[in-house]
Amino acid sequence: xxxxxxxxxxxxxxxxxxxxxxxxxxxxxxxxxxxxxxxxxxxxxxxxxxxxxxxxxxxxxxxxxxxxxxxxxxxxxxxxxxxxxxxxxxxxxxxxxxxxxxxxxxxxxx
Amino acid sequence: xxxxxxxxxxxxxxxxxxxxxxxxxxxxxxxxxxxxxxxxxxxxxxxxxxxxxxxxxxxxxxxxxxxxxxxxxxxxxxxxxxxxxxxxxxxxxxxxxxxxxxxxxxxxxxxxxxxxxxxxxxxxxxxxxxxxxxxxxxxxxxxxxxxxxxxxxxxxxxxxxxxxxxxxxxxxxxxxxxxxxxxxxxxxxxxxxxxxxxxxxxxxxxxxxxxxxxxxxxxxxxxxxxxxxxxxxxxxxxxxxxxxxxxxxxxxxxxxxxxxxxxxxxxxxxxxxxxxxxxxxxxxxxxxxxxxxxxxxxxxxxxxxxxxxxxxxxxxxxxxxxxxxxxxxxxxxxxxxxxxxxxxxxxxxxxxxxxxxxxxxxxxxxxxxxxxxxxxxxxxxxxxxxxxxxxxxxxxxxxxxxxxxxxxxxxxxxxxxxxxxxxxxxxxxxxxxxxxxxxxxxxxxxxxxxxxxxxxxxxxxxxxxxxxxxxxxxxxx
Numbered sequence: 001x002x003x004x005x006x007x008x009x010x011x012x013x014x015x016x017x018x019x020x021x022x023x024x025x026x027x028x029x030x031x032x033x034x035x036x037x038x039x040x041x042x043x044x045x046x047x048x049x050x051x052x053x054x055x056x057x058x059x060x061x062x063x064x065x066x067x068x069x070x071x072x073x074x075x076x077x078x079x080x081x082x083x084x085x086x087x088x089x090x091x092x093x094x095x096x097x098x099x100x101x102x103x104x105x106x107x108x109x110x
Numbered sequence: 111x112x113x114x115x116x117x118x119x120x121x122x123x124x125x126x127x128x129x130x131x132x133x134x135x136x137x138x139x140x141x142x143x144x145x146x147x148x149x150x151x152x153x154x155x156x157x158x159x160x161x162x163x164x165x166x167x168x169x170x171x172x173x174x175x176x177x178x179x180x181x182x183x184x185x186x187x188x189x190x191x192x193x194x195x196x197x198x199x200x201x202x203x204x205x206x207x208x209x210x211x212x213x214x215x216x217x218x219x220x221x222x223x224x225x226x227x228x229x230x231x232x233x234x235x236x237x238x239x240x241x242x243x244x245x246x247x248x249x250x251x252x253x254x255x256x257x258x259x260x261x262x263x264x265x266x267x268x269x270x271x272x273x274x275x276x277x278x279x280x281x282x283x284x285x286x287x288x289x290x291x292x293x294x295x296x297x298x299x300x301x302x303x304x305x306x307x308x309x310x311x312x313x314x315x316x317x318x319x320x321x322x323x324x325x326x327x328x329x330x331x332x333x334x335x336x337x338x339x340x341x342x343x344x345x346x347x348x349x350x351x352x353x354x355x356x357x358x359x360x361x362x363x364x365x366x367x368x369x370x371x372x373x374x375x376x377x378x379x380x381x382x383x384x385x386x387x388x389x390x391x392x393x394x395x396x397x398x399x400x401x402x403x404x405x406x407x408x409x410x411x412x413x414x415x416x417x418x419x420x421x422x423x424x425x426x427x428x429x430x431x432x433x434x435x436x437x438x439x440x441x442x443x444x445x446x447x448x449x450x451x452x453x454x455x456x457x458x459x460x461x462x463x464x465x466x467x468x469x470x471x472x473x474x475x476x477x478x479x480x481x482x483x484x485x486x487x488x489x490x491x492x493x494x495x496x497x498x499x500x501x502x503x504x505x506x507x508x509x510x511x512x513x514x515x516x517x518x519x520x521x522x523x524x525x526x527x528x529x530x531x532x533x534x535x536x537x538x539x540x541x542x543x544x545x546x547x548x549x550x551x552x553x554x555x556x557x558x559x560x561x562x563x564x565x566x567x568x569x570x571x572x573x574x575x576x577x578x579x580x581x582x583x584x585x586x587x
Contacts, residue, residue, distance in 0.1 A: 030381075082137045
């Protein structure tokens with residue numbers, strides 16, 4: 001990713017529809033801090049990844065069974081039994097604040 | 111003024127009645143001390159892995175079969191990402207592209223008409239915990255006992271056209287999940303909750319209007335009120351030149367209004383992706399066949415059968431099939447008492463249901479179980495006691511543990527069918543009431559009731575009424 005030219009960026013963003021705004025928005029949704037001066041380079045890197053996806057999407061897959069998971073296996077199920085015991089004290093020993101058995105967090109306002 | 115049409119779709123969250131959580135072995139029992147049923151998986155601690163509960167899958171599939179839906183041979187769990195303290199992992203495990211239950215339908219009845227409502231899908235997901243906002247020095251308290259409780263989210267097509275239809279759909283679904291035994295249906299405890307998508311459009315317009323989603327409505331009454339309020343709000347808004355904004359609104363039952371809940375549009379961008387911790391769930395044909403064999407008789411079929419097999423009218427058939435325990439109780443009573451089904455139905459919807467209502471009890475908690483109730487009705491049918499005396503016996507059955515026969519014996523309630531004894535009393539009463547006899551014979555037919563009353567009083571209500579009528583008629587004419 002050495003050539004971070006605007007021209008290059010426009011080419012990429014045009015083909016996969018990703019913009020710096022999207023990067024900023026997704027970073028916010030994921031609560032990731034991205035320095036402002038890295039936004040363009042992230043746009044390019046992620047644009048590259050999406051371009052690869054776009055390339056794969058372009059392949060004709062008619063008649064091919066979809067792959068749900070790269071592992072050739074299905075989910076194992078467990079019997080519906082209560083196997084856990086109450087370990088509240090242990091779990092809460094690492095919590096910053098607890099009261100009356102509740103975990104305390106900064107006020108959530110709806 | 112334009113004619114408006116309402117379009118409603120409902121998303122119903124039914125908590126599945128499993129013993130343990132959907133992805134962990136912690137208990138789902140309601141009402142435990144905070145966080146005593148929240149294990150490492152439910153807390154989202156690093157390094158833990160979810161393992162899917164077999165019974166949650168079973169319950170989702172049996173629901174799908176009951177609504178004649180397509181059951182996905184392979185379904186996939188996805189992560190729905192958002193940050194909220196009652197969701198410690200930062201994502202909810204849900205299903206997006208490949209839900210376990212596909213397109214099906216539910217028939218509802220409104221004003222005597224049947225309407226078919228499409229079900230788009232039903233998918234498995236985990237419930238979140240609970241936030242408590244009161245008095246923690248400006249902080250919120252989090253209880254994660256509910257986190258990880260299995261939910262089946264049932265999404266309807268936008269086929270509902272009024273609040274009334276929405277309520278009928280919700281009630282039908284509520285009855286169905288209880289019939290199937292997959293959800294306890296307790297709305298106060300949040301086991302059955304509803305979000306409503308509401309929009310309006312000018313009559314005749316093909317495109318839908320912009321919808322608002324009303325969240326977490328927890329009673330049938332509030333569904334109707336919340337939707338009607340929202341319809342009125344949208345129509346007023348449009349007619350005053352405004353536009354409806356797509357948003358989530360919260361119904362306030364105290365003020366009877368909805369208000370905007372989330373202002374940030376991006377809060378709804380959940381960035382779903384397949385959960386790499388879980389493999390695709392495979393539902394085999396064998397598993398489906400096994401479940402199909404275990405599918406109970408459903409409310410609609412049962413109601414129809416009650417009407418034909420027991421000759422019940424629509425009202426009684428509707429009441430007695432409104433829950434499976436009630437229907438089972440009725441059938442047990444008919445079988446064990448050997449009485450006419452109509453008599454059983456009337457006693458159940460009358461005396462028994464009045465007593466249950468008064469005590470605030472459900473049929474399964476009735477102090478008079480089906481055997482004892484059947485024995486009471488059997489004694490009416492074989493003329494041991496009259497209907498009036500039976501009410502007295504029922505009281506005693508309700509209060510104590512004696513059997514019907516013990517109560518009848520101990521209180522001397524056995525009906526007198528000995529015609530000689532009844533005749534003797536009637537002769538006495540006629541002799542002592544010459545004036546009334548004269549009135550009756552003079553054409554005052556109302557006096558007949560007076561004589562019946564006198565005989566019953568003299569015999570403490572135990573005389574067989576049919577015999578009394580017969581003998582009185584013969585003696586007075």
